[in-house]
Amino acid sequence: MSRALWGSVxxxxxxxxxxxxxxxxxxQIFDEVRFGLSAxxxxxxTFEPGVFPSATVFFDPFDxxxxxxxxxxxxxxxxxxxAIVSTTGGANQAFAGFTxxxxxxxxxFLDLSFGGSVTxxxxxxxxxxxxxGCRLQFHEAAALGYNIDQNWRVMATIEHSSNADLCxxxxxxxxxxxxxxxxx
Numbered sequence: 001m002s003r004a005l006w007g008s009v010x011x012x013x014x015x016x017x018x019x020x021x022x023x024x025x026x027x028q029i030f031d032e033v034r035f036g037l038s039a040x041x042x043x044x045x046t047f048e049p050g051v052f053p054s055a056t057v058f059f060d061p062f063d064x065x066x067x068x069x070x071x072x073x074x075x076x077x078x079x080x081x082x083a084i085v086s087t088t089g090g091a092n093q094a095f096a097g098f099t100x101x102x103x104x105x106x107x108x109f110l111d112l113s114f115g116g117s118v119t120x121x122x123x124x125x126x127x128x129x130x131x132x133g134c135r136l137q138f139h140e141a142a143a144l145g146y147n148i149d150q151n152w153r154v155m156a157t158i159e160h161s162s163n164a165d166l167c168x169x170x171x172x173x174x175x176x177x178x179x180x181x182x183x184x
Contacts, residue, residue, distance in 0.1 A: 029059065034057075035055050035179060038176055048091060063076060073101065084173075091130060091132070093119040094117060096116065097114050113139075119173065130171030134167040138161065141158065153182075
């Protein structure tokens with residue numbers, strides 16, 4: 001599944017880059033592409049070895065760039081889709097949801113995301129940790145970022161997926177890392 005999942009995300013990102021043109025923010029389909037590299041921050045028995053490359057594509061259907069007040073920012077999240085892939089054959093996941101951005105200054109910002117994910121992690125085999133209990137998970141993320149210029153940005157990221165104890169098992173999947181983004 002990891003090759004197919006990664007191929008799908010890579011295809012979506014390539015399409016975003018190729019189809020984007022220098023038009024106004026309201027006409028543009030893709031808002032940002034982001035590539036990251038993270039590591040597991042799980043407890044000892046649920047720790048996943050290796051690194052976890054990720055890719056995320058952001059869309060701005062509610063014109064978050066045009067938001068001026070706090071309420072505007074709350075009511076105008078960006079939509080995102082992406083994937084996190086294990087390099088050691090562990091848990092992979094595809095996710096989607098909404099992202100809210102708080103700009104502290106022109107350079108520094110905070111992204112908070114909430115949505116859902118689907119994973120190929122073990123559902124119930126205690127020999128294959130983490131054990132997640134269900135394929136469908138809730139997915140939350142945060143990124144503390146710095147805008148290098150109008151297009152390029154770097155971020156420290158943290159992500160977590162779990163089933164909120166809706167299934168018998170719930171080890172969850174947690175990662176922290178760094179990402180680079182390109183805003184169109």
